[in-house]
Amino acid sequence: MTLCYIPLLDGKQIKPEGYALVEQAKKLGDSVTAFIIHCGIDEQTIRLDCEDVHLIELPEKQWPISSIHIEAFRSFQEKRTDEAILFSSSPMANEIAAGLAFKLDRPLVNNVMDAVRENQHLSIKKEVYGGKACLYDETGLCSIITYDSAFLPPVKSETDRRAPAFHLHIKAEGNANIRFIEKKKLGWEEIGLTEAACVIGIGRGVYSLDGNNRLDMIKELAKVFNAPVGGSKVADELKLVPKERRIGSSGVSLDQADIYIAIGISGSSQHLDGIKNVKHILAINIDPAAPIFKRADLGIVSDFKEAVPQLVEIIKNKSGVNNSENISHLKASV
Numbered sequence: 001m002t003l004c005y006i007p008l009l010d011g012k013q014i015k016p017e018g019y020a021l022v023e024q025a026k027k028l029g030d031s032v033t034a035f036i037i038h039c040g041i042d043e044q045t046i047r048l049d050c051e052d053v054h055l056i057e058l059p060e061k062q063w064p065i066s067s068i069h070i071e072a073f074r075s076f077q078e079k080r081t082d083e084a085i086l087f088s089s090s091p092m093a094n095e096i097a098a099g100l101a102f103k104l105d106r107p108l109v110n111n112v113m114d115a116v117r118e119n120q121h122l123s124i125k126k127e128v129y130g131g132k133a134c135l136y137d138e139t140g141l142c143s144i145i146t147y148d149s150a151f152l153p154p155v156k157s158e159t160d161r162r163a164p165a166f167h168l169h170i171k172a173e174g175n176a177n178i179r180f181i182e183k184k185k186l187g188w189e190e191i192g193l194t195e196a197a198c199v200i201g202i203g204r205g206v207y208s209l210d211g212n213n214r215l216d217m218i219k220e221l222a223k224v225f226n227a228p229v230g231g232s233k234v235a236d237e238l239k240l241v242p243k244e245r246r247i248g249s250s251g252v253s254l255d256q257a258d259i260y261i262a263i264g265i266s267g268s269s270q271h272l273d274g275i276k277n278v279k280h281i282l283a284i285n286i287d288p289a290a291p292i293f294k295r296a297d298l299g300i301v302s303d304f305k306e307a308v309p310q311l312v313e314i315i316k317n318k319s320g321v322n323n324s325e326n327i328s329h330l331k332a333s334v
């Protein structure tokens with residue numbers, strides 16, 4: 001038996017990775033159980049191709065606290081003999097998985113690309129050396145596994161099956177020292193490059209010797225998409241972006257981003273390495289032969305000083321300034 005911790009958006013809606021996680025779970029055992037900790041999910045929307053679904057409802061203010069999930073999960077797990085427990089990697093899921101591994105004294109394997117069952121162990125595949133190589137390893141059947149969400153392709157539930165649902169009433173206190181205070185939407189300047197759905201990257205093409213780099217235009221674009229700004233190694237060396245915002249083989253890798261907007265970036269192999277898992281790429285470059293266009297879904301051959309203000313205008317007129325709507329518009333275009 002395999003247990004899946006189904007990831008939710010705001011505690012109320014199953015994330016696409018949840019369906020992919022159930023598909024992965026089927027590779028590990030003959031029966032799959034879904035475990036959902038929510039704060040008001042509409043049960044009619046739960047269509048998971050699994051044996052059964054166990055639900056625990058938390059008050060809305062308790063849902064964002066991972067120690068309460070760990071406690072609830074542990075109480076539920078005590079009565080069961082599940083084999084592997086699967087999570088889709090995210091900051092909160094990783095915390096819950098680690099806490100649970102500690103409480104249940106089980107092995108934990110993080111950021112797995114794939115796992116299959118082989119006799120009395122699980123064979124797992126992981127990325128190593130910044131994605132340049134794969135490691136194949138073995139772990140016990142009772143392991144707790146977090147899947148790298150970049151390798152959990154978002155799938156829509158194709159099943160009409162409504163597995164029997166069981167409601168559990170568990171008094172989970174969590175850590176009394178942790179209280180939910182407020183929920184705040186992060187602005188583009190605060191969102192980490194590795195967490196954002198949409199990221200803007202700038203390169204040497206944005207640099208101007210006279211010091212007038214027109215970063216104001218880039219900031220305007222960042223605002224309409226609520227997207228953090230990173231850059232190439234050259235952008236980092238020219239002080240257009242801070243060092244920790246370098247994207248590429250010697251910087252960060254954008255594993256969560258749906259959209260990357262590359263502005264004045266040629267598309268060197270080292271830079272492409274950092275964006276290999278991005279789903280859609282929009283490139284703005286003055287040179288039609290720039291290699292970035294080979295990797296881009298949508299290319300704009302233009303001076304960025306002309307293209308960026310127009311892009312900002314189009315997006316503003318089309319959808320107001322709502323980040324998620326803007327991302328869907330852009331996704332539909334690329």
Ligand SMILES: Cc1cc2nc3c(=O)[nH]c(=O)nc-3n(C[C@H](O)[C@H](O)[C@H](O)COP(=O)(O)OP(=O)(O)OC[C@H]3O[C@@H](n4cnc5c(N)ncnc54)[C@H](O)[C@@H]3O)c2cc1C
Binds near residue numbers: 249286290302
């Ligand atoms: C060991 C090693 C590690 C490295 N690691 C990284 C890394 O992690 N990340 C990384 O990015 N690089 C890395 N590099 C550097 C990499 O090889 C490239 O030099 C770098 O990516 C180029 O940056 P760029 O695209 O900003 O600049 P360039 O290659 O100079 O490209 C600038 C682009 O801007 C365009 N342009 C110019 N003016 C305009 C305009 N007005 N409007 C629109 N477009 C314009 C040009 O046509 C050109 O395509 C590494 C190199 C080495 C050797």
